[in-house]
Amino acid sequence: MKPLAERTAELKQSNIRAITLMLQGVDGINLGQGICDMPTPDPIKRGAHEAIDGDQSIYSYYGGIQPLREALLEKARTYNRIPARGVDDIMVTVGSTGAFVATMFTLLDPGDEVIVFEPYYGYHCNLLTVMGAHLKFVRTEAPDWAIDFDTVESLITDRTKAIIVTTPNNPTGKVWSRDELERIRDLIVENDLYAITDEIYEYMLYDGHEHISLASIEGAYDRTITLSGFSKTYNMTGWRLGYAVGPEAIIAKMGLLSDLIYICAPTPLQHGVAEAFEMSSTYFTEMAAAYDRKRTLMCTTLEEIGFKVPWPEGSYYVLADFSPLRDRFEGFEDDMTASRTLVEKAGIGTVAGRSFFADDADGDSCLRFCFAKEYPILEEACRRLKAAFPPA
Template identity: 35%
Template sequence: MPALNKKINNFTDSVIRRMTRIANQHDAINLSQGFPDFDPPVELKNALQEVAGGSIHQYAVTWGAPNFREALAAKQSKFMGIKIDPEQEIVVTCGSTEAMMVAMLTVCNPGDKVVVFSPFYENYTADAILSGAEAIYVQLQPPEFNFDPAELEAALKQGAKALILCNPSNPTGKVFSRAELQVIAELAAQYDIFVITDEVYEHLVYPPYQHNYFAALPGMFERTISCSSLSKTYSITGWRLGYLIAPANIIAAARQVHDFLTVGAAAPLQEAAVTALNFKDDYYQQLQQLYLKKRDFFLAGLDKLGLKYTVPQGAYYVMVDISDFGFANDLDFCEWLIKEIGVAAVPGSSFFKADINHLIRFHFAKKEATLAAALARLAKLQEKLSLRNKK
């Protein structure tokens, strides 16, 4: 038989989703893959029920149902502070995963170079490989996960075509300051690159930090492809509704790519989601307060257990240091944690290009009772580690 596509040999399956499968096998509490265990807003569920009983069950317009794009443009125009044209500057996709892939395929030719901050969401490496691009990694330095402008410029000097910016960051929870974004913007203009942003956690930013949209910086809209989704904001990760926002000339090309990848996002789900896009400002304020409470509850529990971590500024992840636990690598520890403690995490090495094996990622997008149960199981960690290390 002929060989399969050789690109497949350059990346593995998703480590995050692999941890979920192992967690399910051992009935572990899943703090690995970032999805809530609570329902979306009742208004959204009711809208879906109403749509299901209606007649919207066929293809929507390939790049998004008009009423969905109009509602999305109104919401994002308000939050981003720039006027977005729903007819020419939006593509609706099957989740932000497709949005990122569309963005990469739209701007990158085979052999082009793309700058990626490390640690990074694991899909970015696969996106680069599948689009034929070469990733150049710039390190975010723990524990604050700041970057060195000189290192970033050195990467851009290698002939980069684009840069991927995840803000707030998965997995670190870092929120890039306006000053940091301005540095990136000045270098993007100087080296004439595209900036592809992943902003799915745009509404999950904790005081005193603030989210600044890169596309809204002076002169940046023309070179920015803003990718996001409804998944995290409305607790509907299974609906797979994402989007790109960019200038009309980029969107025209992105629509061609999107059309032949997935044709279009689910029409009934777009119709129902218009309800959420029309929520008032107090919804987003309550969402932030909800996750701030979850963050503080979970971090207080980690403090009681004596675990070391970096306080997340945004998103719903926390990086925990396991360097004192006596494991050869973080993957071994995460598998042991699932089987012996009953809690699932993600090995940090899956997010880093550098040889880093002492960090794991938990998420706290769970009911408080779920987080309390996870912390109760983690309370047995030191005892279990002591028994293991004596063997």
């Protein structure tokens, strides 16, 4: 048979699937995949039921239903302080992943260079690679994941087209500061670049950290596409609803592309999620407080066991370094071995560090833990970890 398209050659699965399969055999707890198993809020579910019962079943406009776009415009202007000019600066997509795909195809040609910060969210890199972009990596290091702007600058060439920012970050939990975002703004303006900013964890913030949208920084909006979604904020990863905010001319092309790829996001579910904007704002503070409690439990447990733990400032992941455990326990030679050891000895699933780096060796002493679990389940996971790897 003729070979598959060349663009698929580099595609590789992280160890998430293998670990999920191993866990099934041991009644394990999965702290690997970034899925929250809490319930979707009732008003959203009711809204979707009503839309289905009311036969809101036809394609919507490719940019989304009007009430949802209006609600998102208001949210972008108030919560994010983004100077969006009108609903035509907003589009609803199939997950923020759909928004990323539309952005990428709208802004980039094969061969264009894109700057990505490591550790990264793998989907960004895999998608960019599939479409033929060349990735340039800027490494950041625990515990504060500071950005070396000299390195960023040194990587910019005539072929550079975009910079990817993810704040709060998956997997590090870094929340970008105003100063850092202003420096990115300077770079994109001075070098005529675009920024694609993924802000899907924008409501999960700890220790007083503030979420700042790059597009809210003066002068950045016209070259920035902001991506976010409902998956994480409202525990609805399977509904596949996200959105993009950006200058109308770019969003219009993104809409045409999305129309070609999947026409529109599921209409009845768009009606359901529009109800989220009727919910009290205490929803966000309560959610952040609940995650903060889980973060404390997760990070304290890992520290007690002996991991080096850069506490996340936002999101619901921690990328912990297990190298200090090597002296006390077997099975921590590298990240792949360590993630198997955690399944075998404690029934706990994690993601191997190499999933977040271009070079496997850079992630070979860390594991990502996701603490978006019901509290009692997380407690049980921590109990199992401590029983299997007793603190020194």
